Amino acid sequence: MNYLESLAKLGVGGAHPGGLKLTKEIVAQQSIDHTTKLLDIGCGTGQTAAFIANQYACSVTAMDIHPIMVEKAKQRFLDGEVPISVVQGNIEQMCWSEQFDIVLSESVLAFTNISKSLTSIRNVLKCNGCFLAVEIMVDESVGESDKHAIASFYGFRHLLTETEWREKLSQSSFKQINIEQPSLNPLPITIDEAQDFHFSNSEIDEALDILHQHQALTKRYKEKLPYAVFRCTK
Numbered sequence: 001m002n003y004l005e006s007l008a009k010l011g012v013g014g015a016h017p018g019g020l021k022l023t024k025e026i027v028a029q030q031s032i033d034h035t036t037k038l039l040d041i042g043c044g045t046g047q048t049a050a051f052i053a054n055q056y057a058c059s060v061t062a063m064d065i066h067p068i069m070v071e072k073a074k075q076r077f078l079d080g081e082v083p084i085s086v087v088q089g090n091i092e093q094m095c096w097s098e099q100f101d102i103v104l105s106e107s108v109l110a111f112t113n114i115s116k117s118l119t120s121i122r123n124v125l126k127c128n129g130c131f132l133a134v135e136i137m138v139d140e141s142v143g144e145s146d147k148h149a150i151a152s153f154y155g156f157r158h159l160l161t162e163t164e165w166r167e168k169l170s171q172s173s174f175k176q177i178n179i180e181q182p183s184l185n186p187l188p189i190t191i192d193e194a195q196d197f198h199f200s201n202s203e204i205d206e207a208l209d210i211l212h213q214h215q216a217l218t219k220r221y222k223e224k225l226p227y228a229v230f231r232c233t234k
């Protein structure tokens with residue numbers, strides 16, 4: 001079982017740095033009303049999508065590649081009676097065309113081919129649409145072998161510094177690129193505090209063990225693996 005599978009098995013909601021608290025802060029800075037069309041890519045179990053649909057009564061689409069995540073997101077929306085369409089698919093190959101005002105990704109792009117994902121995100125955004133993301137970065141001082149160990153534990157395809165993120169966004173023709181490091185508690189998920197779990201029935205011990213390893217790793221690299229909020233426009 002890998003890190004993403006453990007999140008899926010445990011049904012972790014808010015599996016991104018800063019959690020729902022940060023999500024609430026960053027979406028509050030956007031202008032969102034009932035006419036807004038928002039796409040949450042790599043939605044996981046749908047915590048963020050449900051919050052946004054409930055809070056702003058806007059049109060929300062949620063997508064994820066993992067079948068268990070999709071199933072748990074669907075169940076969440078059904079239980080909460082939230083009208084969200086859920087799609088199973090790959091961010092790198094989205095086939096909507098210029099549909100969304102906002103695309104949101106929270107701790108997702110590092111697991112994908114970032115250049116392909118950014119091109120795909122740009123294609124599904126309306127003209128002047130906004131790409132909003134919370135993503136992990138690596139400090140310039142981290143050596144190659146540590147980077148390799150971190151990337152292989154999480155299954156990251158890329159582990160980029162702030163400069164490299166900026167380059168990728170700009171190479172993909174995004175404009176008004178703003179990258180900001182929030183001052184919230186940097187630990188992504190603390191198992192003892194987290195409330196939002198939707199356990200599957202099997203392999204829970206193995207999944208919890210992986211989550212404990214994740215906590216140890218984030219503690220060890222606390223200052224070296226910052227995260228940032230990215231905002232840019234098409």
Ligand SMILES: C[S@@+](CC[C@H](N)C(=O)[O-])C[C@H]1O[C@@H](n2cnc3c(N)ncnc32)[C@H](O)[C@@H]1O
Pocket residue numbers: 004007012013014015016041042043044045047063064065066069089090091092105106107108111112
């Ligand atoms: C760390 S989790 C974050 C989930 C959610 N955004 C949250 O904050 O709780 C990363 C999510 O990205 C999804 N994912 C990874 N690669 C993907 C891809 N190529 N296309 C769509 N989803 C992907 C995973 O299945 C997983 O649900």
